[in-house]
Amino acid sequence: MTIRKMGVLGGGAWGTALAATSARAGLDTLIWAFEPEVVDAINNTHENKMFLSGVPLDPALKATGDFAALADRDAVLMVCPAQHLRPLSEKLQPHLRPGVPVIICAKGIEVKTGMFLSDVLAETMPGRPVAVLSGPTFAAELARGLPSALTLATKDEAIGKALVAAMGLPIFRPYLSDDVIGAQIGGAVKNVMAIATGIVAGLKMGENARAALLTRGLAEMARFGTHFGAETETLMGLSGLGDLVLTCVSQSSRNMSLGYEIGEGRTMADIMAERRTVAEGAHTVEILHVIAKREGIDMPITEAVYKILKEGAPVAEVTKALLARPFTRE
Numbered sequence: 001m002t003i004r005k006m007g008v009l010g011g012g013a014w015g016t017a018l019a020a021t022s023a024r025a026g027l028d029t030l031i032w033a034f035e036p037e038v039v040d041a042i043n044n045t046h047e048n049k050m051f052l053s054g055v056p057l058d059p060a061l062k063a064t065g066d067f068a069a070l071a072d073r074d075a076v077l078m079v080c081p082a083q084h085l086r087p088l089s090e091k092l093q094p095h096l097r098p099g100v101p102v103i104i105c106a107k108g109i110e111v112k113t114g115m116f117l118s119d120v121l122a123e124t125m126p127g128r129p130v131a132v133l134s135g136p137t138f139a140a141e142l143a144r145g146l147p148s149a150l151t152l153a154t155k156d157e158a159i160g161k162a163l164v165a166a167m168g169l170p171i172f173r174p175y176l177s178d179d180v181i182g183a184q185i186g187g188a189v190k191n192v193m194a195i196a197t198g199i200v201a202g203l204k205m206g207e208n209a210r211a212a213l214l215t216r217g218l219a220e221m222a223r224f225g226t227h228f229g230a231e232t233e234t235l236m237g238l239s240g241l242g243d244l245v246l247t248c249v250s251q252s253s254r255n256m257s258l259g260y261e262i263g264e265g266r267t268m269a270d271i272m273a274e275r276r277t278v279a280e281g282a283h284t285v286e287i288l289h290v291i292a293k294r295e296g297i298d299m300p301i302t303e304a305v306y307k308i309l310k311e312g313a314p315v316a317e318v319t320k321a322l323l324a325r326p327f328t329r330e
């Protein structure tokens with residue numbers, strides 16, 4: 001299998017950065033974008049001002065608002081926010097040739113069903129090969145040509161190798177895995193942990209507290225992951241620990257900075273009113289909390305973020321309760 005024509009579903013920051021990378025790798029690349037202004041800007045000004053401003057794009061990179069225009073693609077990167085994956089994949093499915101792989105690049109869990117995104121695609125795109133591309137990667141850095149490494153997980157080794165051959169670059173290094181569930185869990189859970197570490201940073205609780213939270217967040221990710229059959233190697237790899245570290249320590253993260261502002265005393269409503277971009281952890285926490293309860297998985301940090309974001313519990317009270325938990329074994 002050879003991939004020459006790449007489709008990208010989603011013209012946000014990450015979709016645009018991945019499309020720019022695909023074009024840089026020499027692939028004929030077409031982005032489907034939701035906003036007509038984004039389609040227009042990519043085609044006519046070669047810049048996505050709305051989501052990735054200041055990054056000049058290859059004029060060969062084209063955008064469309066028409067799903068049918070993706071009909072000749074050899075593979076499609078699915079880079080919409082997680083909660084939009086179901087309706088968008090339903091609309092795209094009839095236009096793609098059978099056997100064309102789709103690669104999940106979104107990070108999250110479907111809130112209304114509790115399903116992993118690969119399970120959503122198994123319903124909306126039955127029989128289609130699926131891969132997951134996930135790792136510590138801020139869109140703005142990749143778009144500027146700075147180096148990144150990611151996990152590329154798929155059960156179909158030939159497709160994995162074809163994707164690496166097509167898109168791999170010295171600045172974009174995919175590492176193959178067959179752990180499709182594990183690669184999704186890291187990316188989903190780390191966003192919730194990034195909100196938590198952001199809150200602690202906003203509260204000025206110190207760097208010891210942040211390191212403690214990040215490490216206990218990893219324990220939470222590992223408990224959740226192993227419960228659903230993820231391999232430890234994946235959780236300790238780029239899509240797990242790697243992404244957890246990046247997202248929890250940097251204010252470039254939308255999730256971390258969301259937490260930071262909450263820690264400083266702002267309300268969710270005020271913060272969200274100023275943002276057009278997605279902070280996936282704010283959605284993921286809603287369902288992660290439900291799944292953890294249902295499955296009996298101990299996830300106290302997730303629970304704390306849920307209480308603050310979704311129940312409006314006072315930050316000081318929730319933090320105090322988290323620190324007062326009974327002492328236990330590591």
Ligand SMILES: NC(=O)C1=CN([C@@H]2O[C@H](COP(=O)(O)OP(=O)(O)OC[C@H]3O[C@@H](n4cnc5c(N)ncnc54)[C@H](O)[C@@H]3O)[C@@H](O)[C@H]2O)C=CC1
Pocket residue numbers: 010011012013014015016033034035051079080081082084088105106107108137138139140276277278279280
């Ligand atoms: N930005 C980043 O550095 C990275 C993002 N991701 C993941 O990629 C996914 C997409 O994120 P970004 O590209 O950053 O998005 P973004 O936050 O830059 O842009 C928002 C996106 O949501 C789309 N959107 C808004 N309303 C919509 C609707 N009603 N229907 C369909 N689409 C709609 C917009 O078209 C746009 O593509 C997320 O799951 C994110 O976690 C993964 C790795 C890095």
Ligand SMILES: O=C(CO)COP(=O)(O)O
Pocket residue numbers: 107135136137138139191194243246247252253254255256278279280
């Ligand atoms: O997933 C990301 C980095 O790997 C981007 O993180 P944010 O969505 O928090 O900005």
